C-alpha cells in the first residue's frame with residue numbers, strides 16, 4: 001500500500017499579514033514558510049500508519065505544486081520521515097489548477113490513500129482535496145478526524161454538525177483531514193535532516209490548465225475600536241452594556 | 250438562467266443556516282433579475298420543504314432516494330450538478346460548512362465552474378462576478394473574480410443574516426441519474442448530540458482557555474453558557490490537554506466561528522486563536538493580565554481573576570433575567 005500526502009507551503013501561523021503592489025499581492029518579505037498545519041498532521045498520521053503496518057504500507061510520498069523555493073518546506077517533510085517527494089514546478093494559481101496538477105501526479109503513480117488537509121491557512125480554499133477526488137473519480141471523505149487501517153480496510157471517523165460518523169470506503173480514495181487525525185507533529189532530528197538530502201525529489205513540469213478564479217485584491221479588516229474596560233465587581237454594568245449598547249443579549 | 254441553492258437538512262429539518270443562504274441567494278437573484286431554485290437531498294416532508302419559499306425560493310426541488318440518508322460526497326455532488334444543468338443555473342450557492350466544503354469543490358469540477366468558499370458579502374460586481382472572502386485565516390479578506398460562466402459561492406455562516414421574502418415555492422420531485430460508483434462510502438455509525446446548541450450555530454459562545462486552570466473548573470463556564478442560551482468553546486491547549494473535547498477547539502486549526510457575542514475567559518488571545526473568532530460581532534474578554542493581547546481584539550474587557558469574575562457574571566445575568 002502507498003500513501004500520498006499533498007502538502008501546501010504556507011506562511012508561518014504567526015506571520016503579520018501585509019500586502020504589496022496596491023494590495024494585489026501578498027508581501028512575503030521576511031516570511032517564514034511552513035508545511036500547512038493540517039498537512040503536517042496528515043503526514044504524521046501517515047507515518048504512524050506505516051510504522052505499525054508491518055511493511056504493508058511500503059512508501060509515503062509527499063507532493064507539492066510550487067516553485068523551487070518550496071523545496072525547503074518539502075525537505076522538512078522528508079526529514080520527518082516521508083520516503084520521497086514530488087514537486088510540480090508551477091505557481092499554485094488557484095485550487096482547480098493545483099488539483100489538476102496533483103491529479104496528474106496521482107495518475108502517474110500508484111497510491112491507495114491520498115491525504116489532503118481541510119484547508120490551506122493562507123487562501124483558505126478548502127477545495128483542493130475534494131477537487132482532486134472528483135478529477136480522479138475517487139470517493140472522498142471530508143473533515144476526517146481519525147483514519148485507521150484494519151485488515152486492508154480503512155476505518156474513518158468524520159466530524160459532522162454536532163457529532164461524529166464512522167465511515168468506510170473503497171481504496172483508492174481521498175481523505176481530507178482536520179484536527180484529531182494526529183496529535184503532535186514530528187520535529188525533524190539531525191539524522192532525519194541528513195537523510196532527507198539523499199531522498200528522491202522528483203520535479204515535474206505542469207500540464208496545461210486554466211485557473212477558474214483570480215484573487216484580484218486584498219484588504220485588511222477594519223481596526224477594532226478601543227476595548228471598554230469594566231472593573232471587577234461591576235459585572236452588572238457589563239451585562240447592561242451588552243444589552244443596551246451592544247444589543248447582543 | 251437561475252440561482253441554485255443546495256439546502257442541507259438535519260434529520261429532515263432545515264436550520265437557520267439554510268435560511269441564511271436562501272436569503273442571500275434571493276438578493277443575488279434579484280440583482281440578476283432571475284429566479285431561485287432550492288434543492289433538497291434526502292427525506293424531507295412537503296411542509297418542511299415549503300418553508301424554503303418563505304425565504305425566497307421560487308421553486309423547490311426534492312431529490313429523495315433511500316440511498317441518500319447519509320452524506321455521500323459523490324452522489325450528492327452529482328445530484329447538485331445535474332440540478333444546476335436542468336435549471337440552467339449561472340450561480341450555485343452552498344453554506345461553507347462541513348457539507349459545503351465536502352461537496353462544493355466536486356461540483357466545481359463537474360460544472361467547470363469557479364468556486365469561491367468562505368464568502369462574507371454579496372457580490373460587489375456581477376459581470377464578471379466578484380466576491381469578498383476570508384483569507385489568511387481571518388487576518389485579511391480577498392476579492393476574488395470568477396472567470397467561468399457558472400459561478401459557485403460557499404457562504405460563511407452568520408455573514409448575511411436571514412430575511413423573509415415569501416415566494417410561490419412550487420415543490421417538484423427531482424430524479425437524478427446516479428451510478429453505483431457514486432455510493433462507495435458507507436456510514437457505519439452515527440454519534441450525535443442533539444440536545445445541545447451547536448458551536449457553529451450559536452449566537453452566543455462562552456469559551457475557556459488555559460486560565461481556567463483545569464477541567465474541574467468548567468461548571469461555572471457551562472452555567473454561563475446555559476444562562477445565555479449559548480454554546481461552549483475552548484482554546485487549543487485546552488482541547489490538546491483533554492480538558493474539553495476536540496469539537497470545542499476554535500481558532501486557526503479548529504473551528505472558525507462568527508457568533509454575535511464571544512466571551513473569552515482566561516484566553517491570552519494568540520493570533521492563531523483570534524483567527525477563529527475575529528468574525529464575532531462583539532468580543533468580551535476576562536483575563537487577570539491587563540497586557541493580554543485578547544484586549545486588543547475585545548470590545549469589552551474585565552481585568553480580574555476568573556474565580557471572582559465568573560460567579561459575579563452568573564449572578565449579574567440571573568439578576569438581569571429577572572428584570
Ligand SMILES: Cc1cc2nc3c(=O)[nH]c(=O)nc-3n(C[C@H](O)[C@H](O)[C@H](O)COP(=O)(O)OP(=O)(O)OC[C@H]3O[C@@H](n4cnc5c(N)ncnc54)[C@H](O)[C@@H]3O)c2cc1C
Nearest residue numbers: 458459460484485500501502515516517519521522537555
Ligand atoms: C500552528 C499553530 C496553530 C495553532 N492553532 C490554534 C488554534 O486554532 N486555536 C488556539 O486557541 N490556539 C492555537 N494555537 C496556539 C496558540 O498559539 C496559543 O498557544 C493558545 O491559543 C493559547 O491558549 P490560551 O490562551 O488558552 O493559553 P495561554 O496563552 O496560556 O493563556 C492563558 C491566559 O489566562 C490568563 N489567566 C491565567 N489565570 C487566570 C485567572 N485565574 N483569571 C483570569 N485569567 C487568567 C493568563 O493571563 C493568560 O492570558 C496554535 C499554535 C500553532 C503554532
Ligand SMILES: Nc1ncnc2c1ncn2[C@@H]1O[C@H](COP(=O)(O)O)[C@@H](O)[C@H]1O
Nearest residue numbers: 008064065116117119120125126127128
Ligand atoms: N500547492 C499545493 N501543493 C500541494 N498540495 C496542496 C497545494 N495547495 C493545497 N494543497 C492541498 O490541499 C489542501 C487544501 O488546500 P486549499 O484547498 O488550498 O485550502 C491542503 O491542506 C493540501 O493538502
